[in-house]
Amino acid sequence: MPTKHQLEQRKRNEAKAKVHTNGKGQTAEPTAGKGPLIQALRGFKDILPSETKYWAFVTRVLDDIVLENNFLRIEIPMVERVDLYRRSVGEETDIVRKEMFAFTDHDHNVVSLRPEATAGIVRSYIQHGFKTYPKPLKLFTVGPMFRYDRPQAGRLREFHQCDFEIIGAKRGIVDAQLMKIGWEILSRLGLKNISLMVNSVGCPVCRPQFEKSLTEFFRAKVRRLSPESRTRLAKNPLRILDSKDERDQEIAKEAPQIVDYLCEECNDHLKKTLEFLDEFEVPYTLTTHLVRGLDYYTRTVFEYVTGGDERAQNALGGGGRYDALVERLGGESTPALGFALGLERVIVKMHDDGVEVPPPPKPEVYLAQLGELAKKMSLKLYQELHAAGLRVTESFGKNSIRAQLKHSDRVGALLTVILGQKEALEGTIIIRNMIDGVQEIVNVRDVVAEVQKRLEAIRHTNHGGNEMRAKLPDEEPEEG
Numbered sequence: 001m002p003t004k005h006q007l008e009q010r011k012r013n014e015a016k017a018k019v020h021t022n023g024k025g026q027t028a029e030p031t032a033g034k035g036p037l038i039q040a041l042r043g044f045k046d047i048l049p050s051e052t053k054y055w056a057f058v059t060r061v062l063d064d065i066v067l068e069n070n071f072l073r074i075e076i077p078m079v080e081r082v083d084l085y086r087r088s089v090g091e092e093t094d095i096v097r098k099e100m101f102a103f104t105d106h107d108h109n110v111v112s113l114r115p116e117a118t119a120g121i122v123r124s125y126i127q128h129g130f131k132t133y134p135k136p137l138k139l140f141t142v143g144p145m146f147r148y149d150r151p152q153a154g155r156l157r158e159f160h161q162c163d164f165e166i167i168g169a170k171r172g173i174v175d176a177q178l179m180k181i182g183w184e185i186l187s188r189l190g191l192k193n194i195s196l197m198v199n200s201v202g203c204p205v206c207r208p209q210f211e212k213s214l215t216e217f218f219r220a221k222v223r224r225l226s227p228e229s230r231t232r233l234a235k236n237p238l239r240i241l242d243s244k245d246e247r248d249q250e251i252a253k254e255a256p257q258i259v260d261y262l263c264e265e266c267n268d269h270l271k272k273t274l275e276f277l278d279e280f281e282v283p284y285t286l287t288t289h290l291v292r293g294l295d296y297y298t299r300t301v302f303e304y305v306t307g308g309d310e311r312a313q314n315a316l317g318g319g320g321r322y323d324a325l326v327e328r329l330g331g332e333s334t335p336a337l338g339f340a341l342g343l344e345r346v347i348v349k350m351h352d353d354g355v356e357v358p359p360p361p362k363p364e365v366y367l368a369q370l371g372e373l374a375k376k377m378s379l380k381l382y383q384e385l386h387a388a389g390l391r392v393t394e395s396f397g398k399n400s401i402r403a404q405l406k407h408s409d410r411v412g413a414l415l416t417v418i419l420g421q422k423e424a425l426e427g428t429i430i431i432r433n434m435i436d437g438v439q440e441i442v443n444v445r446d447v448v449a450e451v452q453k454r455l456e457a458i459r460h461t462n463h464g465g466n467e468m469r470a471k472l473p474d475e476e477p478e479e480g
């Protein structure tokens with residue numbers, strides 16, 4: 001006899017199995033099909049074909065910037081040991097404390113999906129003896145990162161970053177150069193109203209004194225701080241400056257400022273960096289409360305934010321100098337710096353700003369086929385047209401000529417080449433001009449040249465065929 005508790009539990013399980021979660025949950029939506037629909041996990045997003053033109057445009061701009069600035073591309077693993085992130089990003093950061101997709105693998109290694117790329121790149125730099133490379137070594141990567149935070153607008157659990165790192169450079173001019181690269185990317189993508197916030201977080205020489213003063217300041221006001229910031233006070237007082245809680249922000253306005261505590265070297269570095277930013281004509285705001293959510297930074301830190309909102313939740317990107325990190329991860333002391341942009345946020349901003357992305361080029365030729373023999377010959381023909389450098393498309397799965405012509409029209413092809421059963425037997429092929437509807441029969445051996453000739457003529461007279469297209473025949477022509 002089941003106990004009352006067991007019965008209740010059973011009921012709950014049954015209810016759970018039946019429940020159709022509302023999209024916030026993981027799986028079940030009622031569908032027209034047999035089983036419940038499996039949805040993507042919360043915080044994970046499909047990038048649908050309607051969006052990919054934006055991604056392609058971002059990729060084109062990044063490729064140009066990488067080439068122009070002599071960055072070398074690197075790919076690092078998606079999974080690394082958790083210890084790597086503990087030692088680099090920092091034990092007490094939100095990323096490491098709360099947001100890692102960590103698990104133990106079958107070999108009992110405690111690993112995590114990468115929450116960011118800098119740690120992996122520096123690990124790779126040390127592991128593969130890159131120190132012998134001429135300096136500075138400029139590395140670039142782009143790809144998905146994973147953080148198990150509460151999903152909301154602009155915050156995903158899987159998101160993409162482009163990441164630029166410069167290893168082996170210590171002068172402020174390089175800090176400015178790097179910030180200019182980020183600025184340039186955002187400008188070329190057509191984003192408006194972006195601000196660059198810059199600050200210095202000092203170094204192991206001067207920061208402890210600042211942290212001490214900051215702790216004393218906040219301790220005196222501890223009761224007014226948010227619960228989260230009270231915890232931060234003991235372990236990471238700098239992070240209170242970055243709190244999104246209005247109570248904390250109000251108090252932080254009066255807090256000591258790091259610029260008053262910088263040692264001579266850090267002060268000089270900041271001054272030089274800002275001078276070079278002026279020189280490079282990159283507009284910035286010296287934002288003395290700016291700190292970052294990762295512990296590896298020394299000296300320069302910066303963020304790109306929208307609309308001049310210095311306390312924006314959703315920075316488009318950020319970075320800074322991490323002069324101690326290479327050594328901390330077991331390499332030789334090497335100054336370094338870098339930044340990452342969050343590509344989903346960048347693309348949302350492109351939409352907000354109404355950025356027009358040139359659509360991908362339309363196919364020039366559509367290959368239609370009718371009947372078995374024609375179908376068999378079509379694949380080779382398709383390859384031939386493709387090999388000649390033509391943008392060609394088809395729908396081998398369709399049989400009706402009307403459906404294929406309709407498809408050709410929808411994809412915007414200028415010509416349709418039609419291989420019917422009769423043509424296949426005779427060694428001919430029909431070329432239909434989709435603009436004026438004129439059809440001509442040519443020898444199949446000459447198809448590439450004939451197509452090229454007609455495309456040339458269309459481009460000449462029709463400026464690419466963007467005007468009125470010929471009406472499609474109503475009647476289904478005879479097959480073969």
Ligand code: HAM
Nearest residue numbers: 116118154155156159315316317318319338339340342
């Ligand atoms: P981060 O500030 O943590 O820095 O991330 C850079 C950018 O990634 C953010 O400004 C944001 O646009 C995007 N991002 C971060 N988390 C999310 C999320 N949950 N959803 C959507 N977008 C997000 C770093 O990751 C450093 N590794 C940057 C760096 C490179 N510093 C030196 N080198």
